[in-house]
Amino acid sequence: MTENPAGVTVVGIGADGWSGLPGTATAALTAADVVFGSDRQLDLLPPEVAGERVPWPSPLLPALPGLLDAHRDRRIAVLASGDPMFHGIGATLCRLAGPVRVIPHPSSVSLAAARLGWPLADVDVLSLVTAPVEELHPLVHPGRRVLVLSRDAETPGRIAHLLTSRGYGDSTLTVLAQLGGAGETTRTGPAASLDLTGVDPLNVVAIECGRGGPARPRTPGLPDDAYDSDGQLTKREVRAVTLALLGPQPGELLWDVGAGSGSIAIEWMRTHRACRAVAVESSAERAARVAANAAALGVPKLEVVVGRAPGALAGLPAPDVVFIGGGVTRDGVVEAAWEALPAGGRLVANAVTLESEAVLAAWYAKLGGELTRVAVNRAAPVGGFTGWRAMMPVTIWSVVKP
Structure with a gap:
């Protein structure tokens, strides 16, 4: 942390400039x-x-400590857009420079909500200033309102394309540019047809989601066809039970070992924006499929590691929770996962073969926890009638590290 005895003051400023400052x-x-x-x-x-x-250099973040050190004995003021503590530089400066005085200005999100008459408590807010547009996917649901902080003039077009590809082309987009300034403009129309040429790069996009395509709820258990898969996929019903046992909580990091199509890690991250995951997959082809599924389902920040456990686990950031979907019969996999967990960490492992089931039974005898078998039958045609088709039963071992 770089201390600044003369003090750092962060001042939020809007498009209205000096005249809008207190x-x-x-x-x-x-x-x-x-x-x-x-x-x-x-x-x-x-x-x-x-x-x-x-002026700020580019890239900014690596240069910040040096800039602060170079001016450490001077009174420093930092200009930030809108509210510095709302997706702004204020939090970074508080971390780097110690106690920082912050004088906020209304954020562009607050100004947009005021223009639209939207109560902010009922609106989802997403910053795409540094994030990929795919992070919008989990927020798109029929009738929902979303406010998006844009990176540049191209962001509204990317949003419109994503919505249209999802079957939400009837959603209403409102692009609010230069909010609070003399050049403030607004354009509104359906996502599928709104003219977005010549948009000012300083903009916020308001979305009123339309009727939409296939449902993509945030709760675990997405339809199996939501994933591109070669068959290595934890099926919907078992996935929902597995995620319930994993118990994702905001900020936790999951290791998904033997990720297959990535469904466990992806649905872990979809439960909350702060949930993180590393998917470990030995097949490069499957690993690429995991990354593609993650982007399509709104969690493009899922880290994908190509490698075989337990070796591939070395050097990964310490997990809060581990799921083993493949490889429990391989020497050292369960041991490495258990060793990596902190006290209170959770481990869940699934087995579908007699050999892997025997491994889980042995670990259950050694460490305790819970051992559960899930058997699922789905209705399917039988000639001109309908009958039950059994899926392979899955044995699930779950345990908390003391």
């Missing part, structure tokens, strides 16, 4: 020895802000 913000900027910000933000300041103006 007295506390203008006083902080006027008193600063040095002001950091983007070229666009620095151009909004009047001559009475006499401190040295330092």
Whole structure:
């Protein structure tokens, strides 16, 4: 952490510039020895802000510690768009520079909600400033409202394409640009047909989701056909039971060992934006399929590791939870997973063969936990009638590390 005895003040500023700032913000900027910000933000300041103006370098984050050190004995003011603590640089500066004074401005999301008359408590908010557009997928549901912070002028078009490809082309898009500034503009129309040429890069996209295509709920147990698979897929009913035993909680990291099509890791991450996962798969072809499934289902940040456990587990970030979907009969896999878990960590393993079932029974005898067998029958045609077709039963061992 880089301390700054002279102090760092982060000032939120909108498209309305100097005229939209409160007295506390203008006083902080006027008193600063040095002001950091983007070229666009620095151009909004009047001559009475006499401190040295330092444009942000690119890339910014690696350069920040050095910039703070270089000006450590000066009064520093940092310009940030809108509310610095809402998808802004404020949190980063608090981590790097110790106690930081923050003077917020209304965020672009607050301004957009005010223009639209949308209560923010009922709206999902997503920043695509640094994230891929595929992260929008889990938020798209019939009738839902979403506000998206755009990266650039191309973001609204990417959003419209994603919605249309999902069967949500009838969703209403509203692109609000230069919010609060003299050049504020709004354009509204269906995602499938709205003209998005010449959009200002400083924009927020409001989405009112339409009727939509196939359901993609956030709860575990997506339809099997939601995945591209070569057959190595934990089936829907077993997947739902397995995820219930894994018990995802926000911020936890899952190892999905023997990921197959990636369904366990993907649905783990879909339960909450803060859930993280590493999918370990020995087949490069299947690993590529895992990554494609993750993007299509809205969790493109799933980390995919190509390799065979237990060797592939070495060097991975420590997990909170481990799922073993394949490889329990391989020497050292369960041992490595158990060793990596912290106290209170959870391990769940599935078995479909007699050999793997015997391994789980032995570990159950040694460590305890719960041993469950799940048998599923699905209705299927039998001639001109309907009968039950049994799926292979699955044995599930779940245990918490003391």
